[in-house]
Amino acid sequence: MLNVESYILLLLALIVCGKWIAFILMCPLLVAFRIRKEKSWKSSENQHNRTADKPDEAETCATDRTPTRKSFLHKVLQTPQYYFFGYRRYIDFQVGLIPSHTIRNFIYRKIFGVKLGKMATIYWGAEIRDHHKLKIGRGTIIGDHVILDARNGIEIGDNVNFSSNVHIWTEQHDHRDPDFACNSSAAFKVTIGNRAWIGPGTTILHSVNIGEGAVIAAGAVVTKDVEPFAIMAGIPARKIGERNHNLRYEFNGYPAPFY
Template sequence: MSRIKSWLLRQPFFYALMGLKYYLGNNLVAHFPNERLRSWYLRRILKVSIGHDTHVSMRWFVTGYPVRSHVSIGNNCVINREVYLDGRTGVIIGNNVNVSFQTCILSLHHDHNSPDFKAIGDVVKIHDHAWIGARAVILPGVTIGEGAVVAAGAVVARDVAPYDVVGGVPAKKIGERNRDIQYLTKFSPFFDSDVFDETAA
């Protein structure tokens, strides 16, 4: 089996086929209004781990290496529209996490001081009950602590302690969050909207 794998990894057509599955997912399936189909594609084709009662909105963009995307999402999470999930090194999202629209979560980038523009990175970890605001950017290797809040538009380059509220560029602590968190996220809107039956939540 290792010989076959080694041979495949040397073949240009293999990378073309693997690239095609990401292209179809990000540019076709992600725009399809049926959430079951989108979820099936993420789980079965891109190998994204998704927990129970988790909603991934339309127009997501997932990256990864040829065989699989190293993205894991826990239970009762909301991944809102146009979120970028960089599964090349890895993204691990806990339970009951809210990731707002147009958030960019990077696990790999380049060393600007490297003569050959070397790629560097590490796994991003977002712990339970965290809330990531709209258009936030989380850089490789960052850990967002339990219950932490990242304000909209923040660029997070360092770890965020549990229940801290951070904001700005680069993100700095601007407050603390109440530790008495009782809600469970349940959000599954109709089509590409924020319209859903709140009485069913």
């Protein structure tokens, strides 16, 4: 017979491990859902029209729906998909806190579908939306506690350096819309060129292209395209200088352990 201490230890083990047991059981469903979304995304890209692949309803802005009266049956049928979308958001946060780059990268690549280049690093606490629309190049370093909103696509080049707390947003509310709806467009994609340096606490808004080797200073808000090798600062970001054009460094892909 187990004593009280053994029961307590068993309960604690179930609490700690339970979410990962559930995640392993959910993996086939998560992969199947991701593959379906990737096919829809690629099809819409080929047609230059992403209206067929709007963000999942539970992942759009909360008010992006005109209130309507729905039948009880309709609500019951919708409930599982809302919980599934919510679970995907929850497990994304949990994966970002796993103290192992190897495990995190495996999940990002194989389960969530991030196009993650060789020797690329995503540090602790990342939040990613629509993983399968995120591409990160070879040797790129993504700092801790970043938010990568890839709902309309994010493409990051090689040997890019993200400092901590960088936010990229590819979707937003329309303040002119009477229902405060979210806009979604192919033109909202964000691209970042090779060897750019994105400083700590910066925010990059939708539709922005940042050129090769550009530097975004700490706390800047980027609202427009940035030319290659420009140094940008301020809110909104403005050019304050120019960087050396003869860049040749390459990051080696050896991240800090457990972080």
